[in-house]
Amino acid sequence: MTFKEIQELIxxxxxxxxxxxxxxxxxFELTIRTDKYAKSSNSKPMIQAQAxxxxxxxxxxxxxxxxxxxxxxxxxxxxxxxxxxxxxxxKDLLEVRSPxxxxxxxxxxxxxxxxxxxxxxxxxxxxxCIVEAMKLFNEIESExxxxxxxxxxxxASPVQYDQVLYLVDPKG
Amino acid sequence: xxxxxxxxxxxxxxxxxxxLGSTNDKSFELIKSESAESGTIVYTDYQNKGRGQIGxxxxxxxxxxxxxxxxxxxxxxxxxxxxxxxxxxxxxxKDLVQETLQMNATIKWPNDIYVADxxxxxxxxxxxxxxxxxxxxxxxIGLNVNQSKFxxxxxxxxxxxxxxxxEFPLEEILEKLIQLLKKYYDLLLKxxxxxxxxxxxxxxxxxxIETRFKKPNGQSFExxxxxxxxxxxxxxxxxxxxxxxxxxxxxxxx
Numbered sequence: 001m002t003f004k005e006i007q008e009l010i011x012x013x014x015x016x017x018x019x020x021x022x023x024x025x026x027x028f029e030l031t032i033r034t035d036k037y038a039k040s041s042n043s044k045p046m047i048q049a050q051a052x053x054x055x056x057x058x059x060x061x062x063x064x065x066x067x068x069x070x071x072x073x074x075x076x077x078x079x080x081x082x083x084x085x086x087x088x089x090x091k092d093l094l095e096v097r098s099p100x101x102x103x104x105x106x107x108x109x110x111x112x113x114x115x116x117x118x119x120x121x122x123x124x125x126x127x128x129c130i131v132e133a134m135k136l137f138n139e140i141e142s143e144x145x146x147x148x149x150x151x152x153x154x155x156a157s158p159v160q161y162d163q164v165l166y167l168v169d170p171k172g
Numbered sequence: 173x174x175x176x177x178x179x180x181x182x183x184x185x186x187x188x189x190x191x192l193g194s195t196n197d198k199s200f201e202l203i204k205s206e207s208a209e210s211g212t213i214v215y216t217d218y219q220n221k222g223r224g225q226i227g228x229x230x231x232x233x234x235x236x237x238x239x240x241x242x243x244x245x246x247x248x249x250x251x252x253x254x255x256x257x258x259x260x261x262x263x264x265x266k267d268l269v270q271e272t273l274q275m276n277a278t279i280k281w282p283n284d285i286y287v288a289d290x291x292x293x294x295x296x297x298x299x300x301x302x303x304x305x306x307x308x309x310x311x312x313i314g315l316n317v318n319q320s321k322f323x324x325x326x327x328x329x330x331x332x333x334x335x336x337x338x339e340f341p342l343e344e345i346l347e348k349l350i351q352l353l354k355k356y357y358d359l360l361l362k363x364x365x366x367x368x369x370x371x372x373x374x375x376x377x378x379x380x381i382e383t384r385f386k387k388p389n390g391q392s393f394e395x396x397x398x399x400x401x402x403x404x405x406x407x408x409x410x411x412x413x414x415x416x417x418x419x420x421x422x423x424x425x426x
Contacts, residue, residue, distance in 0.1 A: 099251045099304040101403065103420060110227040125302065134404035134419050135225065135282045136254050141302040158420075 094144040096166040098159040102133035106155045114155075120148050121172065128166060131159060140165070147172025180358050181211030182242060183350035189214070193221040194230075195241035196298055196312040203243060203300075203308050210245035215346065222314065223296055230294060230314050231323055237331070238315040238345055242353060249306045253365070255404030257297055258283045259372045260360045261311050264352035265293050266375050268315075272332060272345065278377035281397070281406045282419060285315075286377050289426055290330035292316050317345055328426060373399045384425040385417075392425060 098104065106114040106129055116128050127139045128148075146168040153165055185208070192198050195214045202208035216239050222230035232239055242261075249256065262279045269277040269285055269292055280286045285293035296312035316331030317340050332340050359368050373379065379397050385408075386392050395408030395415070405416040 099301055100254070101418075105226060109223075127300070130226075131301075132226065132419075134255055134258065135297070136258060137226070137296070137298045138251065138254065138306075139298065139300045141300060141307075143303060 092169070092171070093149060094146060094168045094170050095164045096128055096140070096142050096144065096168060098131050098161060098163045098165055099140065100131055100133050100138065101161050102131040102138070102159060104153045104155070104157055104159045104165060105130040105132060106151070116148050116166070118148050118151060122146065122148060122168065142166075142168070144168050144170065146170040180354055180361055181209065182354045182357055183211065183213055185209060185212045186346070186350075187212060187214050189216045191218045191220060192216040194219045194223045194312070195239055196223060196296060196310050197221070199241040199243040199310040199312075200298070200308075203245065203310070208243055210243065212243045213240055213346075213350065214243065215240040223312070224294065225296070230296070231326075232314060232316075233319045233321075235342075236319040237317045238313065238342055238349070240313050240346070240349075242311045242313070244309045244311070244357075245307070247306045247309055249360075251299075251301050251304050251306055252403065254299060254306060255282075255400070256360055256365060256368060257299070257306075257309055257311065258295070258404065259368050260356040261295055261297070261313070261353065263368070263371055263375060264349065264356045265295070265313065265315065267352050268345070268349050269293065269332070271348070272340065273335060275335070277375075278379075279372065279375045280377040280424070281400065282404060287330055287335060290328045291326075292330050292332070313349075315345070315349075317342060369400070385422040386425055387422060388420065 106116075108115070108130065116122055116126070122128060122142045123145045124143055125141050128142045129140050131138050131140055148166055149169045149172065150167040151165075152167065153159055153163070159165065187202075187208070189198065192214075195216055198216075199208070199212075199214045202212070202214070208214075218234040219230065219232065219239055222232060222239070224230045247257075262283045262285065265285045266277045266279055269275075269287060273287065275287060277292070278286045280291070283295040283297070284291050285295075293313065293315040296314075297309065298312070299306045299309045301307065316329060316334075318333045319331045320334050322329040332338075332345075356368070376397055376399065379399075382394055382396055384392055384394050393410065395410040398407040398409050398414060401407055401416050405418050406422070407414055407416050409415075
């Protein structure tokens with residue numbers, strides 16, 4: 001489905017008396033919600049089209065396959081739509097960045113779970129990962145509060161100075 | 173900077189526990205509950221979950237060795253200077269081993285302490301970072317003192333006793349270590365970074381000697397150890413060119 005076709009679809013759906021429209025075709029999934037959905041469910045109106053594997057920004061080629069942000073929102077695979085939506089969605093998000101060159105670890109040790117997962121809430125000061133550099137293990141504390149919406153780096157992979165590690169939704 | 177106003181209180185308090193998961197874990201617990209002052213030493217006879225690097229363990233026979241963590245709070249050191257923590261600690265332990273044995277000891281980059289070609293001490297440093305500053309630092313030290321048998325899985329361990337045949341009183345070794353940690357931490361607090369780096373260079377294992385290394389892909393190569401760069405990377409002279417290597421970019425072939 002192209003971006004244009006999605007736009008057409010949005011127009012069509014908004015003219016109908018619908019609160020939510022879902023389309024699924026193989027791996028491709030699209031959900032369009034209108035004002036009515038917002039009123040009925042108390043959530044904000046939104047149109048979300050995400051690919052099963054989200055667009056990885058160029059800076060982070062090792063970005064994790066992100067889980068869909070929250071239950072119910074659909075996924076899509078149109079590249080245009082994906083890029084645009086990812087951009088728009090990330091506009092209001094905060095970033096947790098690496099303060100140092102090193103190796104990123106999501107959990108304190110391989111037999112333990114990750115410090116944070118997508119959907120977890122973090123407060124300023126919560127430990128979100130380890131960046132190991134020259135055998136010093138640096139527990140990175142978040143400078144921001146909100147909900148983790150995306151993990152940008154794969155466990156045990158190298159990170160650069162200032163590389164984005166997590167995206168955080170401050171309203172989450 | 174904050175650091176300059178903080179007293180060097182290393183060893184003012186020594187907390188002893190018969191057994192712990194690990195002294196580093198206990199130290200972080202104390203930091204979180206705000207029940208330990210900066211400079212506190214957490215000391216135990218036995219760790220049932222002794223830690224090494226990520227996913228590795230530190231083995232030590234009960235009551236035989238020095239197992240401790242030094243806990244430092246509000247260090248205020250910029251994270252790019254983190255390697256200085258490794259440097260001041262390594263220098264203190266190197267001096268301790270050297271003075272106790274009356275024998276040369278070296279620092280195998282980045283922070284193992286060696287006597288000849290054998291490892292006598294491991295260091296595990298964990299920092300907490302906020303706003304690009306090191307808030308707290310927990311420095312775990314495992315110094316082999318009176319242990320004489322080691323797991324065959326360890327490549328090249330040694331202890332003070334395995335070298336001299338003598339037993340050493342742990343309390344005395346601990347007391348000496350505290351004095352030396354204090355001495356080198358003082359240099360850090362006074363901002364004498366160049367002095368610390370110089371001393372570290374002079375103490376490096378196989379400094380100036382052609383040494384064999386292995387890359388992560390298994391390829392071996394030779395280089396002459398020159399020193400470290402400001403980030404703590406190892407600098408090697410390979411065919412008249414200086415190259416820097418991070419911790420995961422090479423292994424020594426000993």
